[in-house]
Amino acid sequence: MKKRSNSRGTPTAGDGEQQEHASSGGDQSTASTKYISGAASAPATPIKRNDNGKRRKEEIAQTFVIVNERPVDDISLDFFYKPHTITLLAVSVLAVMYFAFVRNEANIDDNLWSGLLCIVFFFLIISVIAFPNGPFTRPHPAIWRILFGCSVLYLLMLQFLMFQNYSTIRNIFYWLDPKLKNFHIDMEKEYGVNCSDISWERVKGHLDVFAWGHFLGWAFKAILIRHMGILWAISVMWEITEITFAHLLPNFIECWWDALILDVIICNGLGIWVGLKICQILEMREYKWASIKDISTTTGKIKRAMLQFTPESWSAIRWLDPKSTAMRFAAVIQLVIFWQVTELNTFFLKHIFEMPPDHFIVIGRLIFIGLFVAPSVRQYYVYVTDTRCKRVGTQCWVYGAIMVSEAILCIKNGKELFERTQAINIVLWLTVQVLISVSFVYVAVWWQQRQLKKVSSIPALSKKQGDSAQNSPSKGNLSPAKEKKLK
Numbered sequence: 071m072k073k074r075s076n077s078r079g080t081p082t083a084g085d086g087e088q089q090e091h092a093s094s095g096g097d098q099s100t101a102s103t104k105y106i107s108g109a110a111s112a113p114a115t116p117i118k119r120n121d122n123g124k125r126r127k128e129e130i131a132q133t134f135v136i137v138n139e140r141p142v143d144d145i146s147l148d149f150f151y152k153p154h155t156i157t158l159l160a161v162s163v164l165a166v167m168y169f170a171f172v173r174n175e176a177n178i179d180d181n182l183w184s185g186l187l188c189i190v191f192f193f194l195i196i197s198v199i200a201f202p203n204g205p206f207t208r209p210h211p212a213i214w215r216i217l218f219g220c221s222v223l224y225l226l227m228l229q230f231l232m233f234q235n236y237s238t239i240r241n242i243f244y245w246l247d248p249k250l251k252n253f254h255i256d257m258e259k260e261y262g263v264n265c266s267d268i269s270w271e272r273v274k275g276h277l278d279v280f281a282w283g284h285f286l287g288w289a290f291k292a293i294l295i296r297h298m299g300i301l302w303a304i305s306v307m308w309e310i311t312e313i314t315f316a317h318l319l320p321n322f323i324e325c326w327w328d329a330l331i332l333d334v335i336i337c338n339g340l341g342i343w344v345g346l347k348i349c350q351i352l353e354m355r356e357y358k359w360a361s362i363k364d365i366s367t368t369t370g371k372i373k374r375a376m377l378q379f380t381p382e383s384w385s386a387i388r389w390l391d392p393k394s395t396a397m398r399f400a401a402v403i404q405l406v407i408f409w410q411v412t413e414l415n416t417f418f419l420k421h422i423f424e425m426p427p428d429h430f431i432v433i434g435r436l437i438f439i440g441l442f443v444a445p446s447v448r449q450y451y452v453y454v455t456d457t458r459c460k461r462v463g464t465q466c467w468v469y470g471a472i473m474v475s476e477a478i479l480c481i482k483n484g485k486e487l488f489e490r491t492q493a494i495n496i497v498l499w500l501t502v503q504v505l506i507s508v509s510f511v512y513v514a515v516w517w518q519q520r521q522l523k524k525v526s527s528i529p530a531l532s533k534k535q536g537d538s539a540q541n542s543p544s545k546g547n548l549s550p551a552k553e554k555k556l557k
Contacts, residue, residue, distance in 0.1 A: 133458040137449050138465075139202035142211060150210065155199060162195055179245070194219045204445035204465045205452070209379045214445065221442045221468050228475040236483045243423060246431065255320075255424045265325035277332070280427065284337035285344075290440060292345020294447045296387040299514030300402065301346075304409050305338040307506050311410055314499040318487055319421055352384040387451065390515050399515070401454040403507040408473065410503065412439070415476040422484040442469050 135141075142151060166188060175181055197219025203211035204218065231239055243250050292301055309329050316322040324333070365371050389402050416436065419425075425432050442465065449463025481488060 130458050130460055133452070133456060134461050134463075137205050137452045137459060138461075138463045140205050140207055140211075142207045158195060158199070162192065166191075190223060193223060197222075202464055204463060205448045206445055208382050217441055217445075218465055218468070220438060221465065221472065224438065224442075225468055225472050225475060228472065228479060232475065232479055232482065239423065239483065243425070243431070247429070250425065250429075253424060253426055255421055265327070268327060273327075273332070281332065281337055284333060285341045288338045288341025289345040289348070292342045293348055294444060295389075296346065296349050297389045297514070298342065298346060299510050299517070300389060300406060301342045303406050303507060303510035305334055305342070306510075307406065307410055307503055308413060309334055310502055310506070311414065311499065314495050315414070315417075317492060317495070318490060319417055321421075322417070349384075349387075352381060353386055355384065388455065389451070390511065390518060398454055399511060401450075402511050403504070405450065406507045406510075407503055408470075411477060412443075412473055415473065415480060418480040418484065419476060422480055422487060439472075442472065446470075 169184070169188075173180075173184065194216050197215050198212050201215045201218045201222075203214040206214050231242075234242075288301070288305070291304070295301055295304075312322040312324065312329070365374055390398070416432075416439075419435075420427065420432055445463070446466040446469040449466040453459050453462045453466070
């Protein structure tokens with residue numbers, strides 16, 4: 071039996087129920103009994119089993135392990151996957167000792183900044199050793215453990231800020247960037263003025279860096295969600311969200327042609343199309359990873375090293391099944407609404423704490439949130455679609471806490487802003503969100519049922535035509551009299 075390594079690099083024996091995928095290090099192998107997680111293994115409806123014993127419990131445990139800390143199989147470069155904890159400890163301690171003794175300690179701000187960086191450094195080192203890597207292993211499980219550590223640090227920072235007053239939080243941001251003292255939120259670009267002017271110059275002025283951000287953002291969302299109905303539901307609902315909260319956030323005020331044509335159709339629509347096209351290409355690709363040791367040419371080795379940063383496998387996503395249960399239906403609606411809350415947090419945090427859209431804190435948060443969401447969506451998908459997965463993944467749990475903490479931080483520090491909230495708008499917004507979510511999800515289920523009926527009717531039609539052709543009066547089956555009559 072071939073040796074494999076779990077995500078921490080500790081060699082373990084293959085148990086015959088490992089997931090079918092190509093190795094991150096090299097040679098492809100086939101286990102005697104393959105274990106496939108996600109949509110490929112998820113039954114459309116919960117299946118009642120008679121064997122409620124040890125095998126069932128092991129299967130449930132194995133499902134959670136794969137989505138929470140996916141192992142790396144068939145490693146060819148053992149050095150990069152073996153544990154080096156003692157070496158890591160020695161290098162870390164020596165590095166900290168060096169910088170602690172040689173740096174100048176005259177500046178208090180530099181001392182505080184250096185101390186915080188040292189805390190983050192050691193926390194991320196511990197993340198590599200102790201935290202799970204989630205459902206992904208490329209380019210290396212350590213990268214995803216560090217990312218999980220960053221999400222935990224961000225969650226802890228939000229908890230700390232939740233117990234500070236507004237002026238203290240603003241002073242923290244001023245300490246990070248003193249230039250923020252000179253910025254006020256009314257200095258932002260206005261999009262909803264002179265809507266009757268639809269000249270080319272005006273339209274080109276709206277196709278700024280934020281329009282490209284819309285396009286790239288929706289392409290990324292399409293790669294994560296991989297369902298056109300859910301994506302269009304989120305896109306349409308977000309424009310309704312902007313209209314609802316336009317009296318609180320001035321940059322939500324847009325001209326009708328900007329919101330409908332530039333945002334929904336061009337930026338969002340093209341982004342969704344490009345993202346789904348990328349998913350289609352990746353699904354059609356054949357994943358056969360060759361070991362870098364077996365490649366003789368330098369160009370081939372460089373190409374294989376670059377391919378390490380691509381997915382090791384790609385499976386089709388089926389959020390909704392024609393026989394989906396009510397719980398899965400509700401879970402997809404919940405995903406759509408939570409996505410709206412995440413988007414709202416971005417704009418309210420920027421508005422309440424007065425930061426320009428292109429500030430490094432805003433951009434950095436968007437990048438990290440996008441990276442946090444990637445494994446979270448995958449873990450949520452497996453939890454929703456695979457009846458054997460009884461627990462949500464750790465990264466998904468942490469991201470849920472981050473989303474709620476950001477919302478609480480906005481509400482707590484934006485009391486004056488939310489006092490101007492029109493209650494009827496919020497009630498209507500929540501109602502419309504639920505109605506649109508239910509409608510889009512229902513239409514998606516109906517469409518999949520329709521497509522399934524078409525597919526199932528093709529074999530029946532072919533069989534009927536075959537029977538008709540077999541029983542039809544061919545020339546060889548006719549009597550001589552009838553043949554003469556036909557002639």
